[in-house]
Amino acid sequence: MSYVTRIMSQVQKESRKSLLETEAKIILKEYGIPVTEFRLAKSKHEAMKIADELGYPIVLKIVSPEIIHKSDVGGVIINLNNREEVQNAYVRIISNVSRLKADVRLIGVLVQKMAPAATEVIVGAIKDPQFGPALMFGLGGIFVEILKDVAFRIAPVSKDEAREMIGEVKAYPLLKGYRNIPPADINAIVDIILKTSKLIMDYQKIKELDLNPIMTYEKGATTVDARIILE
Ligand code: ADP
Ligand code: MG
Numbered sequence: 001m002s003y004v005t006r007i008m009s010q011v012q013k014e015s016r017k018s019l020l021e022t023e024a025k026i027i028l029k030e031y032g033i034p035v036t037e038f039r040l041a042k043s044k045h046e047a048m049k050i051a052d053e054l055g056y057p058i059v060l061k062i063v064s065p066e067i068i069h070k071s072d073v074g075g076v077i078i079n080l081n082n083r084e085e086v087q088n089a090y091v092r093i094i095s096n097v098s099r100l101k102a103d104v105r106l107i108g109v110l111v112q113k114m115a116p117a118a119t120e121v122i123v124g125a126i127k128d129p130q131f132g133p134a135l136m137f138g139l140g141g142i143f144v145e146i147l148k149d150v151a152f153r154i155a156p157v158s159k160d161e162a163r164e165m166i167g168e169v170k171a172y173p174l175l176k177g178y179r180n181i182p183p184a185d186i187n188a189i190v191d192i193i194l195k196t197s198k199l200i201m202d203y204q205k206i207k208e209l210d211l212n213p214i215m216t217y218e219k220g221a222t223t224v225d226a227r228i229i230l231e
Contacts, residue, residue, distance in 0.1 A: 001024065002030070007026060011023065012230065022063060048083045048087055059076065060076070060109050065107070068227065073097055119140075121221075128141055151165040162193040207229050211223045
């Protein structure tokens with residue numbers, strides 16, 4: 001059984017619908033989609049040790065099957081530059097989350113490398129009841145959330161279609177570079193769209209997938225957050 005199949009069946013066995021960020025990112029890695037390096041910590045001492053090993057700056061995030069939108073509950077702290085900051089952030093995240101009324105299971109705290117700020121893009125997927133798996137592309141932040149500036153294609157997509165999707169959004173000129181914004185590596189985004197297309201074709205149990213955001217650089221791109229929801 002592949003890594004991916006094993007994770008999917010474990011999630012179903014636990015009657016969960018959404019994968020943990022760790023599970024989603026292991027799957028992405030299996031498909032060759034770049035993600036920020038990460039490891040799970042079960043204590044603040046472990047978090048500090050992992051942070052030292054990964055190198056600074058570091059981001060800490062809560063890992064819980066009940067928490068889908070981590071920053072909404074104070075579950076994400078970025079820009080940690082040394083052991084002390086990691087220790088304090090760990091304590092703060094646990095206390096933010098334990099204030100929630102709902103029953104939440106804490107799996108641990110994800111320690112990950114902080115990706116330098118860059119142009120943020122989103123690659124998503126949904127399973128349309130009529131057309132089956134489909135892919136979405138847009139730029140991060142207001143472009144998707146407020147302006148709904150997105151492009152869709154039915155999966156699987158070809159390389160040409162992936163390029164078309166990127167070229168279609170109104171914010172496209174930003175990816176070509178504008179004033180102080182450097183150009184983004186379009187080929188790296190095309191590659192992520194193609195690999196995501198393969199993933200959702202291979203695993204039709206995926207109902208929703210959200211790589212949000214993907215930091216795109218002049219050379220390369222990296223996924224900093226990933227959500228996968230099963231049917
Ligand atoms: P949420 O579940 O709230 O969507 P995210 O993992 O997306 O949580 O974290 C919230 C925000 O923090 C992201 O949109 C991104 O701007 C920033 N962020 C998270 N992880 C990283 C990282 N590894 N490197 C840089 N920025 C990050
Ligand atoms: Mg996110």
